Amino acid sequence: MTTQKLMLLFILAICFSLSYSQAQKIFISNTFNRTCTSLNGKWQYVVDAYETGGMGGMPIFRNYEPKDKSDRVEYGFTSGRTLWVPGSWNIQKPELNYYEGSVWYRKTFNKENISKDKRYFIYIGASNYKTTVSLNGKILGKHEGGFTPFSYEVTDLLKEKDNYVIIGVNNSREADYIPAKVTDWFNHGGITRDVKIIEVPKTFINNYFIALDKSALNFKTKKIKGKIQFAGSELPKKANVIIPELKIDKEISVNEEGDTEFTLEVKHLELWSPENPKLYTVTITAGSDKISDEIGFRTIETKGKQILLNGKPVFLKGICLHDENPLRKDRTNNIEDAKLMLGWARELGCNFLRLAHYPHQEKIVRLADKMGMLLWEELPLYWGIQWGNPEVLKKAKAQYTEMINRDYNRASSIIWSVANETAPTEDRTKFLSDLADYIRSIDDTRLISAACKKDQEADGHPDSVYTYNDPLMEKLDIISFNEYLGWYGGFPEECRTKSFKAGLEKPIVVTEFGGGALQGFHGDSLTRWSEEFQEYLYKESIAMFDKIDGLAGMTPWILVDFQSPLRQLPEIQDGWNRKGLISEKGYKKKAFFVLKEYYESKGR
Structure with missing residues (x-):
C-alpha cells in the first residue's frame, strides 16, 4: 500500500471518529400508528466500490459540493442517478445486479413545524446488511443485521429546511455475519424497507x-x-x-x-x-x-405430542415463504406484496406460514393478524455460522431482540425458530441452547423450535427408520426437521418404506420437503424438473409424513419460486430455485393442487 493511500485512510478514520455520535438508540414499536414523515421515494446514490467511505480524502456523509469553479470534490450526488427506497439496488440497475459492497444514499427534505416539545427519530425498517446513518453531516450510529428495524434520535440536528440524510449500506457477505458467507437466496442490497422521521413527545x-x-x-x-x-x-x-x-x-x-x-x-x-x-x-x-x-x-403451548392453540389441538397446514415478490424480483416492502403472498397461501388451504429464513416485513405479520394466519419466524442462523464466536452469539441475541420487540404483540406469530439445517456440534448446540434460553427470558408466550437434520437410517432396521437424536431437541418445544427423500437422493417411491422416530414426547412439524419443477415443463413422473415429477414427489412425501406419530403440521418448501445464485442450470433454473408451487410469473404448478387437496382433507 502506498504512502498516499495510507494517508487517505488515516484522514478518513479521523473524520469518522470526530463525527461519530454515540446517540442513544431507542427501539420504537408500532411506527404505523405514530406521527411521521415518510422519506420513501427516489434517493440519490454513490457507489463506493472500494468501501472506503470517502473519495478524494472526503467522507461521503459530509455531503461535499464544489463551492466554486476551483474547488476540488471527487464524488457527487445527482438527480440523474437515483434508486427507489424501499427496494434493493440489484433489481433497479443492471450494473448492480450482482453487486456486493457499499452504496451511499442521500435524501434531502424539509421538515415544517418542528416543535421544541417534541423529539424526532429517523426510523429504518431494514437495510442489508451493515448500515451507517447520518443527518446533516453527523453520523448517528451504525447497525448490523439485514432484516430488523432500528432508529436514531435526530432532535438536535433536524432543521426546517435543507436537511440531508446520507445512509451507507454494505451487503458484503462475511463469515462472522448472520447469515454467513453462503445462503440459498438472493443477497438483496440496499434500504429494503420504509424510512421515516417519527415525531413523539419529550417522554x-x-x-x-x-x-x-x-x-x-x-x-x-x-x-x-x-x-x-x-x-x-x-x-x-x-x-x-x-x-x-x-x-x-x-x-x-x-x-x-x-x-x-x-x-x-x-x-x-x-x-x-x-x-x-x-x-x-x-x-x-x-x-x-x-x-x-x-x-x-x-395462547399457544404444547401437551405431549400436540400443539394447543387456546387449549385446543391445532394442525399446522403450512408452507414456507421467502420475503420476495417474484413478479418484481424484489424484497417485499408494501401491503400489496403481503396481500399477494397471504392470498396465495389462503388459496392453498394454509392456516400457517413459515417465514424463512429471516425476519420478513412487518406488514405481512400485521396482515396475518387480520387474516388469521399463524406464523413461524426465524433468524438466518443457517449454513456456516461461527458457532464458537461469542461475538456472533451477541449479534444473534441483538437481532432476536429487535424482532421480538417488533412482533411481540402480534397474535399470529406463535413460533420462534433458532436455526435451520445446522449440524449438531458441541459449539453449535451450546450457542443455540444459550439463544433459546435468552429468547424464553424475554418472551415466554411463544414456542421455540429449529429445523434440524436427521440421523442416518438405523442399521439393519427392517422398516428403514430415520432417527432424530439432536441434543438441541431437549431445548425445543417442537421437533422440526427437513427431509428431501426423492429429490436429494433416492426416488419418490422410496418414501413408502421409510418411517421416523424422534424419541421424545413432543409434537413434530416437517419444516421442508419437496423438489424442483419448471412451470410449463411436462413429462412422466420420473422426468426430473417436470411438473409431473414434483406432483408425484408431493404425493409420496405427504403419504410418508402423514404416518408420523405426533405429526402436528408441515411447511413444504416452498410457496413460490425465488431467486438464488446457487441455482444456475440453463433453461431450467437460470438463477431461480424451482421448488415453488407457484412460478415467478404467478402460475400454479400441479403439486399445488396435491397439497391443497391434502389440507382440505385435514378440515379446519
Whole structure:
C-alpha cells in the first residue's frame, strides 16, 4: 500500500471518529400508528466500490459540493442517478445486479413545524446488511443485521429546511455475519424497507408487551398481562390502558425505576384464532403520549405430542415463504406484496406460514393478524455460522431482540425458530441452547423450535427408520426437521418404506420437503424438473409424513419460486430455485393442487 493511500485512510478514520455520535438508540414499536414523515421515494446514490467511505480524502456523509469553479470534490450526488427506497439496488440497475459492497444514499427534505416539545427519530425498517446513518453531516450510529428495524434520535440536528440524510449500506457477505458467507437466496442490497422521521413527545411510550396469561385460560375471568416501556427523563406518574370493546380503562402507576407492568382481568374475552381472527383496539396513554394498536389474544403451548392453540389441538397446514415478490424480483416492502403472498397461501388451504429464513416485513405479520394466519419466524442462523464466536452469539441475541420487540404483540406469530439445517456440534448446540434460553427470558408466550437434520437410517432396521437424536431437541418445544427423500437422493417411491422416530414426547412439524419443477415443463413422473415429477414427489412425501406419530403440521418448501445464485442450470433454473408451487410469473404448478387437496382433507 502506498504512502498516499495510507494517508487517505488515516484522514478518513479521523473524520469518522470526530463525527461519530454515540446517540442513544431507542427501539420504537408500532411506527404505523405514530406521527411521521415518510422519506420513501427516489434517493440519490454513490457507489463506493472500494468501501472506503470517502473519495478524494472526503467522507461521503459530509455531503461535499464544489463551492466554486476551483474547488476540488471527487464524488457527487445527482438527480440523474437515483434508486427507489424501499427496494434493493440489484433489481433497479443492471450494473448492480450482482453487486456486493457499499452504496451511499442521500435524501434531502424539509421538515415544517418542528416543535421544541417534541423529539424526532429517523426510523429504518431494514437495510442489508451493515448500515451507517447520518443527518446533516453527523453520523448517528451504525447497525448490523439485514432484516430488523432500528432508529436514531435526530432532535438536535433536524432543521426546517435543507436537511440531508446520507445512509451507507454494505451487503458484503462475511463469515462472522448472520447469515454467513453462503445462503440459498438472493443477497438483496440496499434500504429494503420504509424510512421515516417519527415525531413523539419529550417522554413517550417507546414499546409495550401485551398478551393473554395462559394460566387463566380455562377460567371465566381471564387475565391480560402487560408491560410498558418509556423513553424520556421525566416519566409520568400514571398511565391508562384502554380497551373500549371490553369496557376497560385501567389507571396504573408508572414505575420510575424501570418497566411498568400491569394485569387486566376480563370477562367475555373473544379469543383470536385462524377461524376467528378477533382483534381488539388497545390504547395506552401516559402524559402527553397516546398510542393505539390492534391486538389479538390467544395462547399457544404444547401437551405431549400436540400443539394447543387456546387449549385446543391445532394442525399446522403450512408452507414456507421467502420475503420476495417474484413478479418484481424484489424484497417485499408494501401491503400489496403481503396481500399477494397471504392470498396465495389462503388459496392453498394454509392456516400457517413459515417465514424463512429471516425476519420478513412487518406488514405481512400485521396482515396475518387480520387474516388469521399463524406464523413461524426465524433468524438466518443457517449454513456456516461461527458457532464458537461469542461475538456472533451477541449479534444473534441483538437481532432476536429487535424482532421480538417488533412482533411481540402480534397474535399470529406463535413460533420462534433458532436455526435451520445446522449440524449438531458441541459449539453449535451450546450457542443455540444459550439463544433459546435468552429468547424464553424475554418472551415466554411463544414456542421455540429449529429445523434440524436427521440421523442416518438405523442399521439393519427392517422398516428403514430415520432417527432424530439432536441434543438441541431437549431445548425445543417442537421437533422440526427437513427431509428431501426423492429429490436429494433416492426416488419418490422410496418414501413408502421409510418411517421416523424422534424419541421424545413432543409434537413434530416437517419444516421442508419437496423438489424442483419448471412451470410449463411436462413429462412422466420420473422426468426430473417436470411438473409431473414434483406432483408425484408431493404425493409420496405427504403419504410418508402423514404416518408420523405426533405429526402436528408441515411447511413444504416452498410457496413460490425465488431467486438464488446457487441455482444456475440453463433453461431450467437460470438463477431461480424451482421448488415453488407457484412460478415467478404467478402460475400454479400441479403439486399445488396435491397439497391443497391434502389440507382440505385435514378440515379446519
